[in-house]
Amino acid sequence: MKPIEIRPGIYWVGVNDRVTDLFEGLWPISQVGVSYNAYLVKDEKTALIDLSKEMLSDDYLSQLSAVVDLASVDYVVINHMEPDHSGALKRMLEFAPNAQILGMPKAIDMLKDFYGLEENTTRLSNNQELSLGKYTLRFVYTPLVHWPETMMTYLVEEGILFSCDGFGGYGALDGGVFDDDYADLAFFETEALRYFSNIVAAFSKSVLSALKKFVDMPIRMIAPSHGLIWRADPARIIDLYRTWSEYHLNPAEVGITILFGTMYRNTEHALNAALQGIAAQGVPVSVHDVRKTHVSYILPDLWTQRGVLVAAPTYEGKLFPTAMDVLMMADRKHIANKTPAYLGSKAWSGGAQADFARIAEKLGWQVLNSMDFLGGPTQEDLVRAREIGSQLARAVKSTA
Numbered sequence: 001m002k003p004i005e006i007r008p009g010i011y012w013v014g015v016n017d018r019v020t021d022l023f024e025g026l027w028p029i030s031q032v033g034v035s036y037n038a039y040l041v042k043d044e045k046t047a048l049i050d051l052s053k054e055m056l057s058d059d060y061l062s063q064l065s066a067v068v069d070l071a072s073v074d075y076v077v078i079n080h081m082e083p084d085h086s087g088a089l090k091r092m093l094e095f096a097p098n099a100q101i102l103g104m105p106k107a108i109d110m111l112k113d114f115y116g117l118e119e120n121t122t123r124l125s126n127n128q129e130l131s132l133g134k135y136t137l138r139f140v141y142t143p144l145v146h147w148p149e150t151m152m153t154y155l156v157e158e159g160i161l162f163s164c165d166g167f168g169g170y171g172a173l174d175g176g177v178f179d180d181d182y183a184d185l186a187f188f189e190t191e192a193l194r195y196f197s198n199i200v201a202a203f204s205k206s207v208l209s210a211l212k213k214f215v216d217m218p219i220r221m222i223a224p225s226h227g228l229i230w231r232a233d234p235a236r237i238i239d240l241y242r243t244w245s246e247y248h249l250n251p252a253e254v255g256i257t258i259l260f261g262t263m264y265r266n267t268e269h270a271l272n273a274a275l276q277g278i279a280a281q282g283v284p285v286s287v288h289d290v291r292k293t294h295v296s297y298i299l300p301d302l303w304t305q306r307g308v309l310v311a312a313p314t315y316e317g318k319l320f321p322t323a324m325d326v327l328m329m330a331d332r333k334h335i336a337n338k339t340p341a342y343l344g345s346k347a348w349s350g351g352a353q354a355d356f357a358r359i360a361e362k363l364g365w366q367v368l369n370s371m372d373f374l375g376g377p378t379q380e381d382l383v384r385a386r387e388i389g390s391q392l393a394r395a396v397k398s399t400a
């Protein structure tokens with residue numbers, strides 16, 4: 001894609017990545033891709049805001065060269081040091097050796113750690129401003145969204161917030177870069193939630209703190225470093241990020257995420273009974289087969305639904321491994337405020353139920369109820385499973 005002038009003298013100079021399979025080496029993006037958005041402000045002075053991943057340096061520099069002589073770039077603003085945005089920096093500096101690199105003090109420290117760079121750097125302070133001529137950049141420190149050095153850059157005269165990872169999402173940009181370029185935003189909102197739950201959710205408290213820093217700054221455009229630029233309705237993505245972040249503190253939406261695993265369908269039969277109990281209460285469910293589904297796709301539901309039913313058997317005296325893997329990730333992502341229940345086959349020994357109780361305690365989840373059974377479920381077990389489903393659904397509704 002060619003550079004796009006998003007406001008007079010302000011350009012989107014991002015690149016799409018449709019070749020990386022795992023974002024951060026963890027999260028699948030093969031199907032949807034991702035964009036590394038960067039921005040150029042051409043004024044009396046020229047500032048570049050963020051870069052791209054190293055492997056796309058050629059695309060990025062070619063993009064940039066279309067709108068500016070690289071040697072004329074005065075400032076390179078580093079909102080965030082993670083290499084998906086800073087990886088092209090050393091290549092860029094080959095063409096602009098005198099450019100001044102601006103970042104929060106921790107970012108400047110990291111420049112040395114990641115790239116051995118110590119020259120031509122400026123340590124910024126929170127709310128420091130830089131006049132480029134008619135435009136002014138204000139640097140707002142937003143630590144831990146999602147690294148400690150992270151800041152956002154606010155272009156005062158236009159009300160544009162270059163928010164880097166904040167308000168970002170997976171998904172390559174298919175021609176248009178703005179929210180109003182797409183008739184249906186469902187894809188980008190779904191991928192924004194997946195990105196949020198994978199990357200940012202563990203730092204929800206920091207997101208809410210960051211939002212407070214902008215209450216007195218009118219935001220007319222959100223220009224993140226991944227995904228859409230929100231100019232028609234910037235409040236939409238801000239509200240989504242605020243809502244998702246608040247689930248860290250408060251119960252989430254009425255719904256139950258099912259973490260389902262089975263070896264020989266015995267647990268599946270019990271789950272089917274539980275699902276009937278839930279359905280009778282009219283509570284939505286998201287059933288995820290933990291044997292087949294990457295945790296990246298489970299986290300959005302786990303984050304946004306207040307109920308959890310782990311339906312997975314004992315394996316070698318403990319909880320079914322792929323179910324435990326999801327719960328371990330939930331622990332890492334600080335997924336709190338859940339109402340959980342458990343059911344599963346003990347096979348010939350049992351152990352999963354106690355294993356689940358241990359991880360639930362670590363997560364701070366109060367287990368509502370649980371049941372297990374040797375081998376396959378009896379008719380009596382199926383009645384109990386249905387009742388557990390019903391009880392969980394009622395509990396989820398009652399905290400509404």
Ligand code: FEO
Pocket residue numbers: 080082083084085146165225226
């Ligand atoms: Fe998009 Fe945290 O880097």
